[in-house]
């Protein structure tokens with residue numbers, strides 16, 4: 152039995168951080184299923200390129216340059232999206248930033264920058280989107296990371312921010328459940344050909360070592376995450392809310408990873 156993706160025909164999917172990587176892959180999957188796509192990210196060039204690629208798939212698509220740390224910009228983008236495509240059926244919140252650094256090597260602004268993008272940005276997107284979400288029926292998907300529940304050296308900022316994202320998911324599920332809005336987090340594993348993985352496992356050897364560590368013995372694919380997003384947004388997911396779902400080949404069962412070598416490589420590049 153296959154998931155019936157025709158149910159996404161004409162649905163409005165808004166993706167924050169949707170111009171590249173995993174989030175763009177989610178946007179592409181919904182576009183192939185006939186949804187209308189709105190995306191935002193900081194770079195106007197990346198947004199334009201992603202919108203063009205989504206249109207090439209036959210989808211109606213539009214986007215704006217907006218930084219999730221700036222509520223006015225997010226508000227303007229959401230208003231424009233709703234004016235063009237109507238109420239939002241699926242909200243994907245995945246804007247994020249990362250770098251490897253020990254807590255003692257992070258300035259207050261370094262720590263704050265990642266918390267502001269990942270956590271405050273997710274709050275801004277969800278809170279400002281709320282008046283535009285279809286009620287009942289909307290599905291909010293936050294893109295988290297295993298750092299949320301695995302204390303990981305060199306990742307103090309991401310651990311703190313993504314733990315907050317998952318707690319936000321659970322609180323919003325409680326507050327918005329009676330309105331018929333579901334809220335869940337997806338926790339991607341190491342996903343091949345993404346900026347996030349390139350920053351944590353630079354080079355072929357590091358990627359191969361990461362893949363060996365995964366119980367299922369392979370890196371993830373963007374489609375692995377897009378399929379979980381579609382399942383959550385579909386009628387198959389209609390009784391799922393407030394959950395934090397790893398899609399990681401079992402990697403989060405294996406404990407913290409050792410990023411010391413990758414951090415040394417990254418530090419050389421910075422100095």
Ligand code: HXC
Pocket residue numbers: 247248249250251252256257258259260261262264265296309340341346347348350351417421
């Ligand atoms: C220590 C660093 C640093 C580093 C930046 N900073 N890089 N500190 N080590 N390697 C400090 C800066 O010195 C500055 O502090 C502060 O952080 C803000 O830096 P800016 O460059 O001004 O910030 P900004 O332009 O807003 O860029 C945000 C960014 C950048 C996070 C630093 O890397 C970015 O835009 N990233 C987006 C793309 C990305 O990261 N994708 C991966 C997502 S994956 P001072 O004190 O000097 O002002 C992910 C993790 C999931 O999220 C897990 C994967 C497995």
Ligand code: NAP
Pocket residue numbers: 167168169170171172173174191192193194195197198217218219220244245246247248268272294295296297338339340341342343345346347348
């Ligand atoms: P990515 O391609 O860098 O995706 C991040 C996206 O967010 C980009 O489109 C970026 O575009 C946008 N963005 C960053 N800062 C923003 C801001 N302040 N305001 C608005 N948009 C912003 O990296 P990715 O690896 O695919 O990561 C996507 C998501 O998956 C993230 O939430 C990440 O934490 C999560 N994740 C990734 C992995 C992995 O293996 N890759 C594993 C676990 C979790 P602009 O530069 O144009 O802003």
